[in-house]
Amino acid sequence: MSDLFHMGGHGVYIWPAYLIATVIVVGILVQTITTMRRRERQLAELRRERRGTDDEDET
Amino acid sequence: MHRFANPNKFLRMGRAILPWSAGLTILCITTGLYLALFVSPPDYQQLESVRIMYVHVPSAWMAMFVYSSIAFSSAMALIWKHPLADLIAKASAPVGAGFTLICLVTGSLWGKPMWGTWWVWDARLTSVLILFFLYLGYIALNNAFDDPARGAKASAVLALVGAVNLPIIKFSVDWWNTLHQPASVTRLDAPAVHSSMLWPLMLMAVGFTLFYVTILIFRVRSEIAAAKIHNIQLAEARR
Numbered sequence: 171m172s173d174l175f176h177m178g179g180h181g182v183y184i185w186p187a188y189l190i191a192t193v194i195v196v197g198i199l200v201q202t203i204t205t206m207r208r209r210e211r212q213l214a215e216l217r218r219e220r221r222g223t224d225d226e227d228e229t
Numbered sequence: 230m231h232r233f234a235n236p237n238k239f240l241r242m243g244r245a246i247l248p249w250s251a252g253l254t255i256l257c258i259t260t261g262l263y264l265a266l267f268v269s270p271p272d273y274q275q276l277e278s279v280r281i282m283y284v285h286v287p288s289a290w291m292a293m294f295v296y297s298s299i300a301f302s303s304a305m306a307l308i309w310k311h312p313l314a315d316l317i318a319k320a321s322a323p324v325g326a327g328f329t330l331i332c333l334v335t336g337s338l339w340g341k342p343m344w345g346t347w348w349v350w351d352a353r354l355t356s357v358l359i360l361f362f363l364y365l366g367y368i369a370l371n372n373a374f375d376d377p378a379r380g381a382k383a384s385a386v387l388a389l390v391g392a393v394n395l396p397i398i399k400f401s402v403d404w405w406n407t408l409h410q411p412a413s414v415t416r417l418d419a420p421a422v423h424s425s426m427l428w429p430l431m432l433m434a435v436g437f438t439l440f441y442v443t444i445l446i447f448r449v450r451s452e453i454a455a456a457k458i459h460n461i462q463l464a465e466a467r468r
Binding site for chain 1: 262266271276277278280281284285288323324327330331334335338339341342440444447448450451454455457458461462
């Protein structure tokens with residue numbers, strides 16, 4: 171197991187590389203989904219407020 | 230509402246593709262990571278540090294691929310006023326910036342044990358750093374205007390001008406002397422990489438591409454929602 175972390179002395183470079191890549195990829199995913207949900211909620215709310223007054227934008 | 234006819238088609242298509250792109254992203258990346266970290270052999274020169282390649286090289290490909298699609302969409306948007314093209318370009322930029330950052334950081338972590346330095350100001354590294362700044366500039370310019378259409382137009386011009394950088398990145402290792410090694414996979418003859426290393430590399434590359442597709446579907450959906458919110462608020466303000 172310690173071999174896996176050590177990786178012939180290169181573990182200190184390999185693991186941070188994978189960790190940083192994971193953080194960036196997951197960060198993009200989370201930011202994307204939270205922003206999308208927030209906007210879709212806001213849009214649904216705006217449409218509820220406008221319902222009946224102007225149907226032109228309903229799609 | 231013919232202006233949104235295309236976006237609605239995109240939303241429908243996106244909903245159909247999403248489960249596949251998301252599922253295959255997870256499959257490719259988990260298999261790729263397993264092969265990269267536990268199965269593939271150490272390199273005879275680079276030893277274990279070669280494992281950094283499996284994130285570094287696919288993210289470098291993505292950094293350039295995503296920028297190419299931004300430049301292509303920007304051209305579509307400027308020439309044919311395609312309503313989706315601006316949204317696709319805008320939605321792509323943060324993903325491309327993320328991949329470029331991964332490429333730079335993992336490259337640095339690979340350079341230290343192999344070259345003895347975190348960074349050199351040579352043609353390949355510098356041109357990729359410029360690519361990262363182009364992404365940041367694109368995002369900043371896109372958000373710099375109150376009117377989203379003006380931001381889209383200005384940043385589309387920037388994306389097209391910045392596209393000059395792509396061939397410079399690609400051929401920098403051939404045109405100038407550099408510490409960075411030349412291409413081993415994308416060569417005219419057969420790749421100079423053994424299949425035990427090529428498989429994890431390709432799986433990671435396909436996984437990253439599908440991740441981009443998945444994120445693009447989410448982000449374009451998000452941009453369409455934002456555009457509709459903007460339109461409703463404009464209509465409200467005019468009343």
